Amino acid sequence: MIFTSTAIWFFFILGIAAVSGYFSEKAGIVNIAIEGVMVAGATGYTVSGYVFTEKMNLGNWAQVFSVIIAIAIGILGMLLHSFVTMKLRGNQVISGTAINLLMAGFATLLTAAKMGGESGTIKSGYTGVNLSHNTDNVFGRLSVWLIIAMLVIIGLWFLSQKTRWGIRMKAVGENPHAVSSLGVSVQKVRLQSLIISGALAGFAGALFSINTANDFYGSVNGYGFIALALLIFGQWNLILTVLASIFFGVMVSFASNATSLSTAFQDVPSSVWMMLPYILSLLVLVITSKNSHVPKSLGKPYYKTN
Amino acid sequence: MNLKLRLNTWTTSSTTKAKFGMLKQSVLAVLFGLVIGGIVLLWKGVNPFAFYSEMIAYPFENVLKIRSFLKAFVIFCTSALAIAIAFKSGMFNIGVAGQMLFAQVIVTLVAAGHNIHWFPLLLVAIIAGAAVGAISGVLKAFFNVHEVVSTILLNWIILYMAKSIFTVKSGLVDSSTGTTKAFTESSQMIVKGSDGSYIEWIIPFAILAFVLLGFVLVYRYTKFGFALKSVGINPGTSKLSGINTKLYQILGITLSGGVAGILGAIMLLTGQSFSVPETPPAEGFQGIAVALIAFTNFAAIIPAALTWTIINNGSDGIQSMTYAQELNGGTVELLNGLIIYSIAISIVFLRFKPIAWIQYYIFTRKSDKYTSMLAKYRKASNQIKNDIKALKSKKTESKNQFASHKEETSEIRAQLKKLDKDFRHKTISLRKDKEAMKIARLAYIKEMHEIQAQMKLIDKKHAAQSIKKTINELKDKLAITKKDFQIQVAGIQSDYYKGTNRDFRVQYNAEQTELRMKYEERYGELAINYLNNKDSDSKTKFREEIIQIKAQTNQAHAKLKESYLNKKQSLKGGKE
Numbered sequence: 001m002i003f004t005s006t007a008i009w010f011f012f013i014l015g016i017a018a019v020s021g022y023f024s025e026k027a028g029i030v031n032i033a034i035e036g037v038m039v040a041g042a043t044g045y046t047v048s049g050y051v052f053t054e055k056m057n058l059g060n061w062a063q064v065f066s067v068i069i070a071i072a073i074g075i076l077g078m079l080l081h082s083f084v085t086m087k088l089r090g091n092q093v094i095s096g097t098a099i100n101l102l103m104a105g106f107a108t109l110l111t112a113a114k115m116g117g118e119s120g121t122i123k124s125g126y127t128g129v130n131l132s133h134n135t136d137n138v139f140g141r142l143s144v145w146l147i148i149a150m151l152v153i154i155g156l157w158f159l160s161q162k163t164r165w166g167i168r169m170k171a172v173g174e175n176p177h178a179v180s181s182l183g184v185s186v187q188k189v190r191l192q193s194l195i196i197s198g199a200l201a202g203f204a205g206a207l208f209s210i211n212t213a214n215d216f217y218g219s220v221n222g223y224g225f226i227a228l229a230l231l232i233f234g235q236w237n238l239i240l241t242v243l244a245s246i247f248f249g250v251m252v253s254f255a256s257n258a259t260s261l262s263t264a265f266q267d268v269p270s271s272v273w274m275m276l277p278y279i280l281s282l283l284v285l286v287i288t289s290k291n292s293h294v295p296k297s298l299g300k301p302y303y304k305t306n
Numbered sequence: 307m308n309l310k311l312r313l314n315t316w317t318t319s320s321t322t323k324a325k326f327g328m329l330k331q332s333v334l335a336v337l338f339g340l341v342i343g344g345i346v347l348l349w350k351g352v353n354p355f356a357f358y359s360e361m362i363a364y365p366f367e368n369v370l371k372i373r374s375f376l377k378a379f380v381i382f383c384t385s386a387l388a389i390a391i392a393f394k395s396g397m398f399n400i401g402v403a404g405q406m407l408f409a410q411v412i413v414t415l416v417a418a419g420h421n422i423h424w425f426p427l428l429l430v431a432i433i434a435g436a437a438v439g440a441i442s443g444v445l446k447a448f449f450n451v452h453e454v455v456s457t458i459l460l461n462w463i464i465l466y467m468a469k470s471i472f473t474v475k476s477g478l479v480d481s482s483t484g485t486t487k488a489f490t491e492s493s494q495m496i497v498k499g500s501d502g503s504y505i506e507w508i509i510p511f512a513i514l515a516f517v518l519l520g521f522v523l524v525y526r527y528t529k530f531g532f533a534l535k536s537v538g539i540n541p542g543t544s545k546l547s548g549i550n551t552k553l554y555q556i557l558g559i560t561l562s563g564g565v566a567g568i569l570g571a572i573m574l575l576t577g578q579s580f581s582v583p584e585t586p587p588a589e590g591f592q593g594i595a596v597a598l599i600a601f602t603n604f605a606a607i608i609p610a611a612l613t614w615t616i617i618n619n620g621s622d623g624i625q626s627m628t629y630a631q632e633l634n635g636g637t638v639e640l641l642n643g644l645i646i647y648s649i650a651i652s653i654v655f656l657r658f659k660p661i662a663w664i665q666y667y668i669f670t671r672k673s674d675k676y677t678s679m680l681a682k683y684r685k686a687s688n689q690i691k692n693d694i695k696a697l698k699s700k701k702t703e704s705k706n707q708f709a710s711h712k713e714e715t716s717e718i719r720a721q722l723k724k725l726d727k728d729f730r731h732k733t734i735s736l737r738k739d740k741e742a743m744k745i746a747r748l749a750y751i752k753e754m755h756e757i758q759a760q761m762k763l764i765d766k767k768h769a770a771q772s773i774k775k776t777i778n779e780l781k782d783k784l785a786i787t788k789k790d791f792q793i794q795v796a797g798i799q800s801d802y803y804k805g806t807n808r809d810f811r812v813q814y815n816a817e818q819t820e821l822r823m824k825y826e827e828r829y830g831e832l833a834i835n836y837l838n839n840k841d842s843d844s845k846t847k848f849r850e851e852i853i854q855i856k857a858q859t860n861q862a863h864a865k866l867k868e869s870y871l872n873k874k875q876s877l878k879g880g881k882e
Contacts, residue, residue, distance in 0.1 A: 090652075097646060271470040
């Protein structure tokens, strides 16, 4: 069975994170900071979860607030990025790297405080909210949050492809001066898309910590970087990016379960299977990247000219 | 050549200025990061001064610690060098971790259990690392695969490859220790000390010094090094100047991979054996930070790596010793992140000139112009402020009135309602008689207007609103006056700099840029003509013209510089 719940979760976490990257890179801002912002979101979710369940006894429904907190923290984290990239017009890669380290440091520092579990992990104390109690069916075990994530992806597809704002956002990444000449504020559009990006990255972080159930140890396992790779893999096209996330989720799920699927697979060490998704991604990139369309002013700071 | 003039030229050159600006930026960024980190430490209940002083003292406590400090320093330096080389050619090499891991895998396969000297192993490591780097370069140049993605993917591929090679099943790994067979003594990069202990840092240090010096010389004095740099600075211009940009980009990341291979060899061969890590080794990523602090300048990597090693080594030591309860590895990561974020915002620190600010402040406050301006401004603004105050009291008055009249107005409203009701009652009976209805309606409207007029008289809300509007207008006026004043004060600033070196320099820089822009524009035109023209005669013509323009520009530039230096000299003479 390829569509295990691992694959589905993997797809949604990576998909949301990749769409987060889409919104910032389409507007022309390189976003390596997704990983760090995801860590920040996951930290916000787990720490607030610990406070709500252990200290305030609010019960399981408080996870709605925790997700909102994760999103808010994600937006704040991305505002740090926007301060460097838009206000100071600094190096976008450096800023992203800094935010990654900063957030990882904060998260790891917080895990020392012995929240819930042993030292080194934080326990949110929430249990999953599933569609039905029928645990035999994979789709019955589907979390409500995943449905919301799916709706979010569809909504964002509509926002970016079918609305005036979406066209502006994409145009800002291609030729900001042309957009500016039509009386649209470039910085405003970029800030808006960075805020969306931050909210999504925070949400992806929250999804990550919902999936790992309880133990958060200050890292999201490099999912942010993989999401970035998927965005490039999807050639900065929203639908292709989402498809790439599905492909990658299925591949990783297959790889991590390969040895238990068939006896024929058991002779090969599991690390070879784990290597497979990465090699396939690289191969697909080699084949498809020749025609990929990079946003033209990606990574270039915008100076308004009179 | 006159030494004084030479020194003068050096200090006034824009490159020197830029370099010192960068130095200032990185020093202030590190300090800023440490200050913010100190605030976080305070929040955690740790005295930051004690923490930092212990952090600096820790690596130098005894000989063993100094040795491990030096080894860590060499590792950070090499990693930063690898990343800086890629940066110089415009490539962001996140794959140092994978490249060094690949080098380690190959070296282990070659050396484990065999008696081979470390030097050929080092060469093997360089080739292995460079090969991985070259893969990313080729993918970027010919397949348009972004190097950030390909290196990230390669990191994981190499990690899992290493895991699948070094298994207990294959017999390469000892099942009890989880490591490979030990290297022989000649394979290891160690020197025996006089007391019989092994010193790990000397050979890596020598290798690093040799490599670093080599790269500095190559990038500074050779055509090859210049091409590597120019590809990173401006690929378009490089291409027009006849540099094979794709080739040099590949070479850049290949060299970077080679240095990553050296890093792998150093880390592997100072130890006894190899064990596969769980994630791509962190040493490959930490170089990014050091290279950024150094602004990818090779010479600056040394102090940057020194700072970095003190922060990492020192605070690593502290959490294992004194404050173990509150802190963990996150502290170091946090400090690192804060410092890099400060580097990202370091352009702010370039504008940080406290001495100049104070000088300027004193100058403006002393000048007569300023005092008269200030008096004028104060008078004008005070007047407006008084007006606003008066209007505000009026506004509150009318508001109070409105509140007291509320009862009256509600009465009138009741009247109005009653009138309405009466009129409706009346009209029900008069429905058929149109004439009577008309009269009744007119009477009703008249009465209603009367009541409404009465109400308007009482209703002072409108008055309050109009007062508010004027207040806002006055506030705007106040802001404009303030802005005018600030502009006037800024006028003093140009007085302040008139006839000083800075004034001359600003002029000089402006003229210089203008000259360069002109030259570049003309050069671009000619270069395009040159490339488009297939006729060899006109080609030589264009080339001659280009050379001519170059010479002219150089001449004009020399003249400009001379006049600037003369002006500067005269300034000095006047002072004496």
